[in-house]
Amino acid sequence: MSPKNKDHQSQVQIPSVRLANDPLRIPVEQLVSEHTGRQWTIKDARDMTEFACHPCAILSDGSYSVFAKFSEAANGLDQFEIELAGLRLLSERSGVLTPNPIGIISVPSGSILVLETVQEVARAPRHWRQIGQTLARIHKTKWDRFGLEMHGYFGPLYQDNTPMSDWPTFYVERRLWPGLRLAIDSGNMPPDVIRQVEKLISRIPELCGSEILQALLHGDAQQNNFISTEMGAVVIDPAVYYGNPEMDLAFIDYFQTVPNDVFDGYQDELPIDPGFWERRDLWRVWGYLGCVTVDGSLYLGKLIEAVQKYI
Secondary structure, three states: OOHHHHHHHHHHOOOOOHHHOOOOHHHHHHHHHHHHOOOOOOOEEEEOHHHOOOOEEEEEOOOOEEEEEEEOOOOHHHHHHHHHHHHHHHHHHHOOEOOOEEEEEEEOOEEEEEEEOOOOOOOOHHHHHHHHHHHHHHHOOEOOOEEOOOOEEEOOEEEOOOOEOOHHHHHHHHHHHHHHHHHHHOOOOOHHHHHHHHHHHHHHHHHOOOOOOOEEEOOOOOHHHEEEEOOEEEEOOOOOEEEOOHHHHHHOOOOOOOOOHHHHHHHHHOOOOOOHHHHHHHHHHHHHHHHHHHHHHHHHHHHHHHHHOOO
16 A cells, blocks of 8 residues: 555545545545546545445545445446446336446455436425436337346346236246245245245235236336436435336335325326326335345235235
């Protein structure tokens, strides 16, 4: 380490922000310096880990900032490559706004994804409406099957996108059964809840509603995966595939409520089937299974409440 780096380390002193300190700081500074064509050193850091599944932060030299996310997982590099591919796919096929990628760094302890930050604004009603409009624009992109040409990740969990021709079968075989197996393997699923989910799965063909077209999905469209800016809603952290657009509509508020402006904005572009409101928790079962797997019993009550509506 050069004397300059030692001086910089003592100047930053942000021990609570892992990405702003050695050894992760050095490769991030090198990557961003190459990207900008000038020396870039971290002078300020804002920890964002509470909003993500990985340690992450907004890092700045005072004039240019980036978002960096770190994974120690063995497949962390694959996760980040898939994330960037998903952002490119959304941008190219639907034209929505996504952050500019800077790159992925392999380090001895894992992998780091680095993106340009976007200038976030406080949400007024028009910004909530833009989220709905952006989601609808994604859903206008169609395909001839459910799934995708590549696999994906729902948070840290593997997402099998192998294409299938009908939605009920896809939801059962690619989402609910794998989600249930992961939740069982985590040790967080009581036997009686397992039986309830199995009963629900057996009823999926009669619960799914009318036949729908295969729409491009964000895949994890909870409200925090849209950043409101003066340019519009910027999309982040996708888990893309082609599926039932009601999946994304159900995920918008499965962590936190959102104002009706979101759904009004969506309907500026596309209609919402009246039956969606009765099916909303059916689509959330997949998300709740993932949450139970990763976060334990914290979401078990929400899973049980959703399942019991349909059995």
